[in-house]
Amino acid sequence: MPNITLPDGSNRSFVDPVSVAEIAQSIGPGLAKAALAGRVDGELVDTSYRVADDAEVAIVTDRDADGVEVLRHSCAHLMAQAVQRLYPKAQVTIGPVIENGFFYDFAYERPFTPEDLEAIEKTMEEIVKEDLNVERSVLARQDAIAMFKDMGEDYKVEIIKGIPGEEDLSFYRQGEFIDLCRGPHVPSTGKFKAFKLTAVAGAYWRGDSSNEMLQRVYGTAWPSRKDLKLYLQMLEEAEKRDHRKLGKQLGLFHFQEEAPGMAFWHPKGWTLYRSIQDYMKRVLDRNDYQEIHTPQLVDYSLWEKSGHAAKFAEEMFSVESDNRMYAIKPMNCPCHIQVYNQGLKSYRDLPLRFAEFGSCHRYEPSGSMHGLMRVRSFVQDDGHIFCTEEQIQSEVAEFMELLFAVYRDFGFDEVILRLSTRPEKRVGSDALWDDAEQALKDALIATGLPWELVPGEGAFYGPKIEYSLKDCMGRIQQCGTIQVDFFLPERLGAHYVAEDSSRKTPVMLHRAILGSFERFIGVLIEHYGGAMPSWLAPQQAVILNITDKQSQYCRKLEESLKNKGFRASADLRNEKIGFKIREHTLQKIPYLLVVGDKEVEAGTVAVRTRGGEDLGTMTFDDFCNHLSQDVARFGRSDDSLATTN
RNA sequence: GACUUUGUAGCUCAGUAGGGUAGAGCAGCAGACUAGUAAUCUGUAGGUCGGCGGUUCAAUUCCGUCCUAAGUCUCCA
Numbered sequence: 001m002p003n004i005t006l007p008d009g010s011n012r013s014f015v016d017p018v019s020v021a022e023i024a025q026s027i028g029p030g031l032a033k034a035a036l037a038g039r040v041d042g043e044l045v046d047t048s049y050r051v052a053d054d055a056e057v058a059i060v061t062d063r064d065a066d067g068v069e070v071l072r073h074s075c076a077h078l079m080a081q082a083v084q085r086l087y088p089k090a091q092v093t094i095g096p097v098i099e100n101g102f103f104y105d106f107a108y109e110r111p112f113t114p115e116d117l118e119a120i121e122k123t124m125e126e127i128v129k130e131d132l133n134v135e136r137s138v139l140a141r142q143d144a145i146a147m148f149k150d151m152g153e154d155y156k157v158e159i160i161k162g163i164p165g166e167e168d169l170s171f172y173r174q175g176e177f178i179d180l181c182r183g184p185h186v187p188s189t190g191k192f193k194a195f196k197l198t199a200v201a202g203a204y205w206r207g208d209s210s211n212e213m214l215q216r217v218y219g220t221a222w223p224s225r226k227d228l229k230l231y232l233q234m235l236e237e238a239e240k241r242d243h244r245k246l247g248k249q250l251g252l253f254h255f256q257e258e259a260p261g262m263a264f265w266h267p268k269g270w271t272l273y274r275s276i277q278d279y280m281k282r283v284l285d286r287n288d289y290q291e292i293h294t295p296q297l298v299d300y301s302l303w304e305k306s307g308h309a310a311k312f313a314e315e316m317f318s319v320e321s322d323n324r325m326y327a328i329k330p331m332n333c334p335c336h337i338q339v340y341n342q343g344l345k346s347y348r349d350l351p352l353r354f355a356e357f358g359s360c361h362r363y364e365p366s367g368s369m370h371g372l373m374r375v376r377s378f379v380q381d382d383g384h385i386f387c388t389e390e391q392i393q394s395e396v397a398e399f400m401e402l403l404f405a406v407y408r409d410f411g412f413d414e415v416i417l418r419l420s421t422r423p424e425k426r427v428g429s430d431a432l433w434d435d436a437e438q439a440l441k442d443a444l445i446a447t448g449l450p451w452e453l454v455p456g457e458g459a460f461y462g463p464k465i466e467y468s469l470k471d472c473m474g475r476i477q478q479c480g481t482i483q484v485d486f487f488l489p490e491r492l493g494a495h496y497v498a499e500d501s502s503r504k505t506p507v508m509l510h511r512a513i514l515g516s517f518e519r520f521i522g523v524l525i526e527h528y529g530g531a532m533p534s535w536l537a538p539q540q541a542v543i544l545n546i547t548d549k550q551s552q553y554c555r556k557l558e559e560s561l562k563n564k565g566f567r568a569s570a571d572l573r574n575e576k577i578g579f580k581i582r583e584h585t586l587q588k589i590p591y592l593l594v595v596g597d598k599e600v601e602a603g604t605v606a607v608r609t610r611g612g613e614d615l616g617t618m619t620f621d622d623f624c625n626h627l628s629q630d631v632a633r634f635g636r637s638d639d640s641l642a643t644t645n
Numbered sequence: 646g647a648c649u650u651u652g653u654a655g656c657u658c659a660g661u662a663g664g665g666u667a668g669a670g671c672a673g674c675a676g677a678c679u680a681g682u683a684a685u686c687u688g689u690a691g692g693u694c695g696g697c698g699g700u701u702c703a704a705u706u707c708c709g710u711c712c713u714a715a716g717u718c719u720c721c722a
Contacts (some may be wrong), residue, residue, distance in 0.1 A: 199717080200716095200717090201717035202649060203717065203719095208718090208719080209718070213649090213718085218717095256713080257696095258713095260713065260714090312721095312722060333722085362721080365646050365647095365719080366646070367648095367716095368720065460722090461722090483722095510722090544682090546680065546681055547679045547680060574678090574679075575684095575685085576678095576679095576681095576685060577681055577682055578681085578682060578683060579684055581682050581683055582682095582683035585682095586683080592682080606681085608682060612682090612683080
């Protein structure tokens with residue numbers, strides 16, 4: 001006689017074991033129709049699940065994040081069914097839920113085409129109309145293997161053989177289609193309201209490139225057509241904001257065959273780059289970092305000593321000269337330790353913070369390069385803090401505060417925190433790891449913000465926190481990091497004299513706020529859609545004359561703006577004002593100053609923004625004040641002061 | 646690195662199912678127009694069709710190979 005407690009705290013008693021669907025029905029027919037799954041004592045189950053004992057039960061619908069996941073997972077099954085109807089020879093493999101959608105990998109004799117996708121989508125619609133029941137069943141392993149062998153589904157057989165344990169396996173059947181699956185799934189194929197197949201691509205069986213290539217079909221599914229439309233619009237918007245496209249359109253940088261993965265920065269792009277570097281330099285100066293600069297080429301033996309050669313030899317560029325092997329530095333840490341090692345350090349010197357805008361080169365696999373986001377030549381806003389174990393936590397906490405402030409200046413308010421802990425292959429004692437992980441954890445807890453634990457993802461030399469920011473499209477971009485390192489200082493012979501005159505090895509904290517300037521600029525371009533806030537805009541204002549008569553006055557304004565430290569120019573070309581406005585608006589210059597006879601006479605400028613807003617006519621001084629304030633605000637969404645002000 | 650796709654003028658893109666001097670728009674250049682808030686008009690120059698090799702009487706077009714780029718997988722100190 002189960003007594004069911006619902007999320008609102010109310011109770012319902014049933015005489016016999018009762019299914020989730022029946023509970024939903026007892027609450028109301030609307031809910032019964034909307035029910036996609038249930039949650040029984042916290043566990044997600046099918047609506048057909050029977051509750052026999054007292055339990056807390058919630059009905060899961062598509063208003064629930066879990067409900068949408070179930071919907072997407074089931075949609076992957078729907079797609080697999082459609083594929084096998086159309087292409088009976090296609091074998092199914094795996095079909096999980098991913099962010100915003102799902103995919104399913106098929107083994108098929110040829111790649112699917114966009115036309116195939118359309119046909120699959122159509123068949124999916126038909127199966128939705130058929131409203132087939134989705135039924136769960138349980139099979140013993142041997143029976144399951146026999147069944148899939150019989151069906152010619154070799155991959156499924158392999159999957160089952162790979163599942164540890166001895167317990168029976170669950171299956172889901174809808175019409176003629178049956179799939180091995182943990183579930184849960186929607187009760188019937190009539191529940192799908194909005195889905196779309198978005199892409200097809202090759203993917204390797206079990207992610208290993210020595211295995212057969214499968215056909216992966218990506219799809220997205222949403223509770224409503226409206227949600228789907230919004231999502232597709234977001235994808236379109238993301239494409240428009242692609243930094244590679246905008247980089248070309250705005251004349252910021254380019255890539256060419258002769259230097260794959262290495263950007264050629266153009267005047268405007270480099271101005272942006274320098275603005276960010278100058279800003280970061282001010283930030284570091286104010287936070288007791290000492291800037292250093294270390295060589296590009298370092299004898300290969302140093303990388304052998306540091307252990308990088310053993311692990312990353314293939315990803316390092318090397319140069320031979322005079323019978324000596326050098327590596328182009330792939331990272332700055334070993335060099336920073338060389339600087340640290342000059343002269344005997346005392347515990348009184350710690351923490352010692354070195355910073356370098358370190359230019360690094362890594363031979364990234366050709367297929368992994370992506371615009372500015374993944375390059376072979378990049379500059380890190382790198383820094384290394386040498387400190388004692390006791391100082392780790394306070395250093396990390398201080399760093400985090402700085403990082404948040406910097407991100408806010410760039411217009412990012414939401415930061416995602418992840419703690420990666422000890423991996424299987426690692427150096428150092430467990431006690432040491434315990435302390436370091438605890439220090440990072442404490443620093444995270446002290447922020448009062450939510451954070452995620454990623455077990456086993458730390459570097460081999462120590463745990464780390466990674467900082468990702470959410471851009472305006474909701475995409476998560478990993479930028480900053482702080483990593484505890486017990487290993488490298490010892491390996492490269494760093495030490496300090498402790499209070500008791502003994503020699504001790506310092507802990508090294510690797511840290512970066514932006515990550516790399518290249519990547520961060522890529523993120524910024526996409527976040528702002530190329531319309532950089534005034535403090536970063538390569539050009540902040542342009543002065544436009546209406547006829548030649550105003551040229552003299554415009555030149556004077558240009559000079560005056562430049563003298564005040566603004567980035568401005570005058571466009572005196574013999575073109576119509578509408579033409580010039582269009583051009584500079586497309587170049588996303590924040591302020592367009594129009595000057596005709598009226599303005600010359602009154603000593604004013606007519607101000608228009610790149611957004612098309614008319615700020616009216618104002619005196620030149622008023623405009624300068626306006627621009628100054630705009631610049632001082634940085635990218636902050638509120639009016640609080642920027643970090644370096 | 647793997648698979649698929651791709652590379653034509655400064656940019657965006659047509660075109661050539663193996664045949665004569667490869668096209669358009671924009672940008673550029675020359676000239677006219679002296680204008681009031683997202684494209685003024687006229688004229689004009691510009692390409693060994695990604696590189697190398699092969700097949701062919703003939704290759705931008707077909708084949709091979711290399712390089713770049715895109716998507717995806719893998720990787721990311």
